[in-house]
Amino acid sequence: MKTYKVVQILSSDRKTILQMKESVYKELIAAVIESDKQKEPS
C-alpha cells in the first residue's frame, strides 16, 4: 500500500495550501467589507 504513503503527503500539502488560501481570502474579504462600510455615507 505504498500509494497511501504518498497520498498522505499530497493530502497534507493540499490541506496546508487550502488553509493558507482560506485565511488569505478571509483577510482580503474582511478588508473589502471594511472598506465598503467606510465608503457608505453615514
Next chain:
Amino acid sequence: MGRKAQHVPWIELESIKTKTVPVVDTLAKKSVLKRKLEIASGALASFACNGDAQTKSIALNALNRIGEINKRNKKMRAKERIERGVRQVQLLLPEDQHRRLKVYAAMNGMTIGDVLISRILDIVEEPKEIVSSSLESEKIPNSSYPFSGTTKILFEMGEALKELLLNTRLPLDIINKRLGEVIIPANTIINDKMFEKIMLSFDCLEIDPSPIQQKISSIIDPCLEKLKQEENETLKHVFAKLDA
C-alpha cells in the same frame, strides 16, 4: 462572487516558484520539507516581486537569508539548516514591521504579505511533525478508511497511475515542470521510489506528446479537475460573506 480573489498575490505564486526553487532545493533533502519550503519560498518571492516597497524588502531579505544559511552550512543536516534558516527569517520580521504591514494590508486590501508570510513560517517551523505524520505510517489507519474527499481522489489516481507505470520503462523523460528537472530519465524502469517521485510531482509533470503521455493525462487531468472543484466547494463559505 470570488472575482476579487483573483487579485490575491497567491495567484502569481505559481509562475514565480521556479526562480527560487534552486535555493530551496538544496536546503532540504526530505521531499516533504522540500515541497513545504518550495511553497514558502514561492510565496516570499511573490511578495518580493509584487508587494509594496516594505514587503519587497522584507521578503527579499528573508529569501537571501535562506540562501546564505544554505551556502554556509553545507555540512549541517537538512533539518538543522531549516531550523536555523527559519529562526533567521523570523528575526527579519520584527513585531513592529509586522504590525505596520498588517495595517497597510487592511487599508489596501491587496498587500497581505504579512499574513501569508507568518502562516508560511508557522508551517516551515514544524517539519518534524509533518515528516513523522506523513512518512512513517505505511499502514492505512482504520479511522480514515474508506477514504473521502481529497484523499479518495488522490488515492484513486495513484492506483491508476501505479497500474500504468510501475515496473515499466518509458521511452521518454518525465520532467517536473516546477523544478525544471528530469525526475525519471527515458528508458528507466520505474520502481517504487521513482513512482513516489512521479506522484509527488503529479500536478506539474511534463512528458513529450505521445500515446503514454495521453494515457497519463487522462488519469491526472480529471483528478486535477476534481481537486479544483473540491477546493472551490471548500472555499465557497468564505466567499459567501461577500454576498451577505
